[in-house]
Amino acid sequence: MPPRLLIINCSSPYFFYIPMGTFGLCDYLGQRGLTATIFNPALYPAREMPTQLLAALTALQPTHIGLVLHWQETAHGLLTALDVVKGWNPEVITLCGGFTASYFAENLLETVTGLDYVVVGDPELPVYQLLQGARPESIANLVRRDGSGVAVRNPNRWLMEQPLLDSLSFAGLHFLIDADRYLEKINAKLGFPVFLGRGCIFDCDYCGGSRQAFRLHSGRHKPVTRALAAILADLHALKGQTRLLYICYENDPSFVIALFRAIAEDTELRGSFTLHYGAWHLLEPQFLQSYRAAFDDRAIAPLFEFSPEVYSDASRAEIKGGSTYTIDQLESNIREIVKAFHGRVRIEIFFSRYHPTLTAAMLEQEIKDIFLWKHRLFLQGLPQVHLCFDHLSTDVGSRYWEEQIKAPRTFATLLQLKQQVDEGTLYPFPVDNLCLFIPAHLSPDFRMRLEALVLVLEQLERHCHELFHILFARLGDSWMQELQPLLAPSLSAENAPAFFASPPLDALVAGLGERLAANPAAAAALPFLADLIRFSRKKLAQAFRPAGGQQPGDDGCFILNSEKVSIHEQDYLDLPPLLQRLHQSSDAPLPYQRTVCFFLPSGIVTLPQALYRKTFRFFEQPQTLTAYRTALSAIKEIDAMQHDQLLNRLIEEGLLLSVACPE
Secondary structure (H helix, E strand, O other): OOOEEEEEEOOEOOEOOOOOHHHHHHHHHHHOOOEEEEEOHHHOOOOOHHHHHHHHHHHHOOOEEEEEOOOHHHHHHHHHHHHHHHHHOOOOEEEEEOHHHHHOHHHHHHHOOOOOEEEOOOOHHHHHHHHOOOOHHHOOOEEEEOOOOOEEEOOOOOOOOHHHHHOOOOOOHHHEOOHHHHHHHHHOOOOEEOOOEEOOOOOOOOOOOOHHHHHHHHOOOOOEEOOHHHHHHHHHHHOOOOOEEEEOOOOOHHHHHHHHHHHHHOOOOOOOOEEEEEEOOOOOHHHHHHHHHHOOOOOOOOEEEEEEEOOOHHHHHHHOOOOOOOHHHHHHHHHHHHHHOOOOOEEEEEEEEOOOOOOHHHHHHHHHHHHHHHHHHHHOOOOOEEEEEEEOOOOOOOHHHHHHOOOOOOHHHHHHHHHHHHHOOOOOOOOOOOOOOOOOOOOHHHHHHHHHHHHHHHHHHHHOHHHHHHHHHHHOOOHHHHHHHHHHHHOOOOOHHHHHHOOOHHHHHHHHHHHHHOOHHHHHHOOOHHHHHHHHHHHHHHOOOOOOOOOOOOOOEEEEOHHHEEEEOOOOOOHHHHHHHHHHHOOOOOOOOOEEEEEEOOEEEEEEHHHHHHOHHHHHOOEEHHHHHHHHOOOOOOOHHHHHHHHHHHHHOOOEEEEOOOO
């Protein structure tokens, strides 16, 4: 029977991307007359995955099963897939590869009995030789069991060099079962990754793909990059299948610019794709010009990602192993990018917390700086920019993993920690990454207070946007000191789960208002504080309740639902001009702009009080629509059609209630 390989991309609920080397391996084997097919469990609901995998096994009858354990998040996916495979055929030959498999190679064979081999680092030649029946002890990059069952690593090493790399395609979607599902899934996220090379010149302490990590798990000491012609050939293959690409590989910015220029010069490729881009450097004018010449930035707003990781410039240089851009330089570059794309662009900035080099005081300062930067970006009118402040992901093979984790080379260590994170038992608060360790110099009480503060700040930014920015505009970050004491009563062991599931924002906003009002400096800076707090609490209470309205009609009377109406001293929803006036007014009193707010399930509608008095004030008493429209017809400055649309909306969303007409 000729050898046939089924490659299973081990997955998790969070990871569905296929490492790009998988497509290259299939092409390498195909060029040499061997059959290889990819199955991606993440394309199917979890309950359907075993059935789908069994169907693929039955149809293909593979002689060998390759399991891709690349990202550490997919560790349990390896065991799940292996159980299905061995249930189908206990004798089938199994091999495993990828960053994580390579790192744990010997221990994997010692502890996972269903695995026969682990391929360490570059897999192409070793897998080919294994499928061809070469003696296992002669195959480079292979970890196997000896005659006594002990895991041994063959001493010979094989690394892919550029000529061979250039001969392969990394765009062979025909190797993938249900490729259309895969394209649909990745195009809803970042698009199809373009494979530029292997290895990294950077040596970030936190990264499992850093220069040191590559040495540990793959034996690669220097990067290898594909020729431009090879990359362009892949793009030609992809042209009819997707319009969205992703690149996050930037060892040499000049190489990337040369690639963009080559795409722009190719009439069949120019403008055929939108590219999302993970940037390691700031984007210089040449980069932006060449990008716009090569790609379509109209069909989809392009996304650019930056990962400064920490706000402190000094800490960033330490964590990333050398000098990098400053936050001020990044902010300037953001403005240049937004200008280059005429505002039609998205920019994501990633920060992470719990780097072991940061003390408690430094972490507290990070929070202040990051949230204050969010405010500054808002003031500059940059809605295109989104700042993420996530938990640090503990990458297998990184310096953090090697230095901070007990028994780092034991696969069971990863499985246990990952399971605890998945089940929410490792920490008393939820985490948004595979955060497997938090430095021991941070006390449990400090972690709880910090997590609660970050959560509440994020919730205030989302649900009390106006309060969040007005406080920063008038008080800087000093108001956060008034917020922190309010969190402590909710952070006992018995209360913490409920707090993190649903923080009591209304009570916190009320308490914050009281503490600020008792602070003379804060009260002087915010003379309308009580009104702002009342608005924010009303918004929390009313804005997202179910509609509960009815269809508009001409019969019967309507009255205002007073619970959904309030009058305020400023138009808080027209926030940028208000913030500008706050900055300009300094200590001078701010003139009133009395505003009526209608709190609807779909959002808040505001009217100047003078307009309200001429219009909807009539519904403070029961009023028929016919009588209301008749009274309105005498007011020339009102657009009757637009006003009627608003009237219908207020009825449909329950702000105008149907009542019996007075006799």
